[in-house]
Amino acid sequence: MSASDGDGRESGKGAKHRLRALRERFKHLRKEARDKSHWAAERLLDKRICIGITGLSGAGKSTLISSLIYQLSHPDRAQLPGFAPALNGRLLGAELHPALDTGLPLFEYQRCLDALTANPPRWPESTRDLSALELHVHLQGRRLGRDYRQKVILELRDYPGEWLMDLPLLRMDFATWCRHQRDLLDGAPRAELAPELLSELNALTPETVVDSAKLDSLWQNYRQFLRDCRGERKLSYLQPGRALLDSEEYGFFPLPALSHQSQGELQSLPDNSVYKVLEARYRNYVEQQVAPFVDSHFRHLDRQLVLVDLIGTLFAGEESLEDMRKAFGHIADTFRYGSNGLLRKLWRPRIDRLVFAATKVDQVLAADHDALRQLLGQQLQQVFSGARHRGLPLYCEAIAAVRCSNESVRDGRRMLVGHAMDGRYLGFENAEIMAHLPQDGEWRHYTGGLPPQLRPPVGIGREGYMPHIRIDALLNLLLGDKV
Structure with a gap:
């Protein structure tokens, strides 16, 4: 048997595999189209x-x-x-x-x-x-x-x-969210729950150079603060909401002290500043957690029960x-x-x-x-x-x-x-x-x-x-x- 004959057989086998794969793909697409059309008909007819x-x-x-x-x-x-x-x-x-x-x-x-x-x-x-x-x-x-x-x-x-409590984050950048949270943290009952933590947050200025250990400690304390808000005072409006459920290290919290800086001043801060690091974490949370959930979930709903x-x-x-x-x-x-x-x-x-x-x-x-x-x-x-x-x-x-x-x-x-x-x-x-x-x-x-x-x-x-x-x-x- 010549080398060309062997190459021909191998080529023929490859073509059969590709043809079989195309047929399977076609069957899958046809089934998907049939299912989708069935789903569409059910929605149109209120079934x-x-x-x-x-x-x-x-x-x-x-x-x-x-x-x-x-x-x-x-x-x-x-x-x-x-x-x-x-x-x-x-x-x-x-x-x-x-x-x-x-x-x-x-x-x-x-x-x-x-x-x-x-x-x-x-x-x-x-x-x-x-x-x-x-x-x-x-x-x-x-x-x-x-x-x-x-x-x-x-x-x-x-x-x-x-x-559900995270949905408003879609309409806020990090600076807006911080100012919004500052108004909540300054009032009862939040101000009474963790005075030491809130004092630390108020003392943390946006331009401070990041200390990773300090930031991680504040995040863990802030997560516990959110849990105490829910458990001890039965509060509802708590963000980030996922911090109450899982152990993922989202790692961001509000900076009450940024109230006097303009948006331009905040954006000009160096990348290793507290503000820039927390802003990046906040933006990642909204883009990776909140937005995909809304896009994949709410666009299908006809009715909502709360x-x-x-x-x-x-x-x-x-x-x-x-x-x-x-x-x-x-x-x-x-x-x-x-x-x-x-x-x-x-x-x-x-x-x-x-x-x-x-x-x-x-x-x-x-x-x-x-x-x-x-x-x-x-x-x-x-x-x-x-x-x-x-x-x-x-x-x-x-x-x-x-x-x-x-x-x-x-x-x-x-x-x-x-x-x-x-x-x-x-x-x-x-x-x-x-x-x-x-x-x-x-x-x-x-x-x-x-x-x-x-x-x-x-x-x-x-x-x-x-x-x-x-x-x-x-x-x-x-x-x-x-x-």
């Missing part, structure tokens, strides 16, 4: 609805998502009189599927359900990263005298509320409630609002409905639920009253994803009863919820302390139902016009 779900710290997001899945998947066990498809017998059930097109990990529903149905039951762990799922909801309808089956795909995208632990915030005091309102105000402009026209549904969907829900209302008497909803509505009205938000369908509700308490009467007084996390049977009363923002001395009304944390009720799954408060009303807000 696919993408809902973003997040919650401010401690709002119970994992429990809420688990409850939504459970109620829709078990129509024979669910108690959803406020959700028309369930009331009319049209809800046939739902199936959980991975959200393959998102590239996101599947929400760990089974892990959450295992926690709620354990013996003794416990609360699911908090979400610390992005996840997604598809819930294929099956409905029965009747048209022209004939029954037919309908499938609506709910694409639920779950992300930590701490990430969960709020309003009861815990209210009993934590005036400063906590004011901080929550600031958080609402600064994130309000970040969502892309507006109606979803035919083409916009495909290319750049906008959030056409924003729902805020106060959670854990089983911590107060049923007579206070409406007052809690009114109070949340007042906070939202103050934030979204500007012209730039007109036309945005905004809703609020008060819910308990899993009801842990019942009401009882003792010595002629209504009270709540349930089990503490250690299993003890409790009976307790809380201050009556006022339907308006407390004024001056009225804050003393809430000084009795936070309601006790209760464990989930025993018997979820075995008795066949998951008790809740107004999950049906929430489903109606999120899906009622689509099903």
Whole structure:
């Protein structure tokens, strides 16, 4: 055999491999196009609805998502009189599927359900990263005298509320953010939490030559300060939000002392100055963490649900409630609002409905639920009253994803009863919820302390139902016009 014959065979094999690779690539592209066209048709026909779900710290997001899945998947066990498809017998059930097109990990529903149905039951762990799922909801309808089956795909995208607090950074450069943070740090309660740290930050001038060890120490102390703000004072508006969740060394913090320098003066500082180093870290955080999250996540959303632990915030005091309102105000402009026209549904969907829900209302008497909803509505009205938000369908509700308490009467007084996390049977009363923002001395009304944390009720799954408060009303807000 000549060398040329061997070369010819090798060339022929290479051509076959390339042809096979091209065929596989073509098959992949054809499947992708088919999937995308199917996805496009579902959006155009309102058969696919993408809902973003997040919650401010401690709002119970994992429990809420688990409850939504459970109620829709078990129509024979669910108690959803406020959700028309369930009331009319049209809800046939739902199936959980991975959200393959998102590239996101599947929400760990089974892990959450295992926690709620354990013996003794416990609360699911908090979400610390992005996840997604598809819930294929099956409905029965009747048209022209004939029954037919309908499938609506709910694409639920779950992300930590701490990430939500980072969205305003997209509209601020580092200097603007520092000045904004300075105003927060100078006021209560932040100024009282870590006076030594804040004194060090105030003493650090922008032109100071970087001392890496000192900078790292300040960053660790600032991260702990943010955690104390959340844990001790129940504050909501904390940045960078990811510093509360993971151990990544983002390494930037505000410089309150730069208030007198112009932008030109700051930009002329040497690269080894504190300002330039922190500015680079801030810019990297926004470009590498915040912007990609917004681009890959929010451009798909049709609706957004924000969960709020309003009861815990209210009993934590005036400063906590004011901080929550600031958080609402600064994130309000970040969502892309507006109606979803035919083409916009495909290319750049906008959030056409924003729902805020106060959670854990089983911590107060049923007579206070409406007052809690009114109070949340007042906070939202103050934030979204500007012209730039007109036309945005905004809703609020008060819910308990899993009801842990019942009401009882003792010595002629209504009270709540349930089990503490250690299993003890409790009976307790809380201050009556006022339907308006407390004024001056009225804050003393809430000084009795936070309601006790209760464990989930025993018997979820075995008795066949998951008790809740107004999950049906929430489903109606999120899906009622689509099903």
